Amino acid sequence: MSQVFSRRNLLVGAGVVAVGTGVTYYLNQGGNKVGSFTQPEVLASNNGVLEATLELATVSKQLGNAKVNMLSYNGTVPGPTIKVRPGDKVKLKLTNNLNQDTNLHTHGLFVHPNANSDNPFIHVMAGESFDYEFDIPADHAEGTHWYHPHLHGQVANQVFGGLYGAIVVEDDTTPKVSEDRVLVISDASFDSSGNLAEANMMGLMMGREGDYVMVNGEIQPQGKTKKQAVERWRIVNACVARYLALQVVGGEAKLLGLDGHKLAEAEDLQNRVLAPGNRADVLVTVNTDKVSLIYNTVAHPDAGMMGMSSKEYTDYPLVTFIAEGAATVIAAEVKFQPLPDLRKSSVSTRRKFTLAMPNHAMVMGAATMEGMFTINGEAFSHDKVNTTVSNNTVEEWSIVNTSTMQHPFHLHIWPMQLISVNGEEVSTLRHQDIVTVPANGNIVVRVNFHTHTGKTLYHCHILDHEDLGMMGVIESV
Numbered sequence: 001m002s003q004v005f006s007r008r009n010l011l012v013g014a015g016v017v018a019v020g021t022g023v024t025y026y027l028n029q030g031g032n033k034v035g036s037f038t039q040p041e042v043l044a045s046n047n048g049v050l051e052a053t054l055e056l057a058t059v060s061k062q063l064g065n066a067k068v069n070m071l072s073y074n075g076t077v078p079g080p081t082i083k084v085r086p087g088d089k090v091k092l093k094l095t096n097n098l099n100q101d102t103n104l105h106t107h108g109l110f111v112h113p114n115a116n117s118d119n120p121f122i123h124v125m126a127g128e129s130f131d132y133e134f135d136i137p138a139d140h141a142e143g144t145h146w147y148h149p150h151l152h153g154q155v156a157n158q159v160f161g162g163l164y165g166a167i168v169v170e171d172d173t174t175p176k177v178s179e180d181r182v183l184v185i186s187d188a189s190f191d192s193s194g195n196l197a198e199a200n201m202m203g204l205m206m207g208r209e210g211d212y213v214m215v216n217g218e219i220q221p222q223g224k225t226k227k228q229a230v231e232r233w234r235i236v237n238a239c240v241a242r243y244l245a246l247q248v249v250g251g252e253a254k255l256l257g258l259d260g261h262k263l264a265e266a267e268d269l270q271n272r273v274l275a276p277g278n279r280a281d282v283l284v285t286v287n288t289d290k291v292s293l294i295y296n297t298v299a300h301p302d303a304g305m306m307g308m309s310s311k312e313y314t315d316y317p318l319v320t321f322i323a324e325g326a327a328t329v330i331a332a333e334v335k336f337q338p339l340p341d342l343r344k345s346s347v348s349t350r351r352k353f354t355l356a357m358p359n360h361a362m363v364m365g366a367a368t369m370e371g372m373f374t375i376n377g378e379a380f381s382h383d384k385v386n387t388t389v390s391n392n393t394v395e396e397w398s399i400v401n402t403s404t405m406q407h408p409f410h411l412h413i414w415p416m417q418l419i420s421v422n423g424e425e426v427s428t429l430r431h432q433d434i435v436t437v438p439a440n441g442n443i444v445v446r447v448n449f450h451t452h453t454g455k456t457l458y459h460c461h462i463l464d465h466e467d468l469g470m471m472g473v474i475e476s477v
């Protein structure tokens with residue numbers, strides 16, 4: 001077992017080893033070059049149509065001073081940014097050149113869950129291609145979403161491996177800014193040969209956290225900005241299991257929206273926590289000669305148990321932009337259109353979902369934890385519809401967590417309005433597609449099932465938990 005629980009590190013040969021407690025700043029070790037900040041390639045629609053190929057393949061890429069082997073869309077980590085407008089038709093050919101099966105989920109897009117649209121039940125076999133087609137509704141809100149594989153049993157491995165990319169929906173209200181940047185945050189671990197590390201039993205149980213935290217596939221990249229520049233940062237938490245407490249140093253940071261849904265008004269970003277899968281749309285005004293996105297570890301209640309020794313990050317600069325010269329200041333006008341407030345809706349059905357996972361004693365000696373992560377006592381089954389809802393109704397869901405760690409609850413397609421957390425009402429109006437259910441706690445959300453009917457999923461977005469069964473099938477009829 002010692003082999004299984006040992007922390008393996010990247011860059012051993014390069015003399016850079018980050019072990020033990022406290023942050024080992026990668027940049028401070030042995031003269032590593034600072035990676036430069038780059039934007040993923042953009043696949044943009046033209047005249048209402050985006051037609052493109054996403055090819056999955058392994059890729060050998062430079063990470064700091066090391067060569068590592070990851071999984072990629074179109075040869076890059078993250079994959080290309082998909083940029084669309086409301087009303088667009090999107091045709092994506094998914095070409096699977098991996099030696100494992102996969103599929104594609106357009107996380108956050110309000111599109112159809114059936115047929116060859118955002119259908120997580122599709123299976124794209126190794127060596128095969130599949131033609132996806134999505135219609136972006138004409139009234140789709142502008143905002144930031146993302147895509148990743150959703151093949152049950154393989155989701156955590158494939159996302160950890162590097163399969164993720166941003167989706168940007170732009171419309172005429174999208175604010176004009178000095179820079180509009182995608183910041184995809186992800187993590188991964190590697191063995192001494194630079195190959196992706198496998199998750200051990202603890203990693204699966206708690207959700208694996210990679211040793212290296214990246215922004216757009218680089219460790220602590222640096223880019224350029226200008227003084228007084230007004231920038232939009234589209235932050236995607238693409239980590240399998242890592243919660244990110246984020247703040248901006250060197251600039252004023254206003255949170256405009258979460259999960260692609262505008263808040264009622266801008267709020268301070270400071271120390272906002274993004275669960276795995278959450279996105280934050282942030283407006284940053286550079287007010288010094290250097291602006292950084294700073295990350296702090298969100299302490300896990302079970303940290304330190306049984307060899308779980310993830311690195312602690314304290315005030316860790318994920319990405320830094322150096323200001324040179326002065327920006328031509330552009331006034332970024334942000335429109336906050338009021339979201340429908342489901343607190344005023346009449347509720348057709350109330351349901352309770354109980355999330356449960358095994359404790360340490362239950363998994364000691366177990367060969368697998370498959371099926372031990374459940375919702376309402378049941379692990380995911382392809383063959384079963386767990387929840388049937390009626391189109392054009394508003395439901396109220398109480399989501400209860402019986403475990404000692406928090407779970408980020410994700411519903412596909414229809415956003416959730418957070419009503420209360422541990423019985424305390426949420427005063428602000430917010431729609432999200434991932435809401436965190438506190439340890440031994442509960443939340444209440446309301447959902448307006450409308451427009452799309454069909455079968456899709458709800459699950460924990462700690463992707464290891466989803467793969468181990470904490471997922472259910474919902475059908476809107």
Ligand SMILES: [Cu+2]
Pocket residue numbers: 406407408460461462465466470
């Ligand atoms: Cu979970």
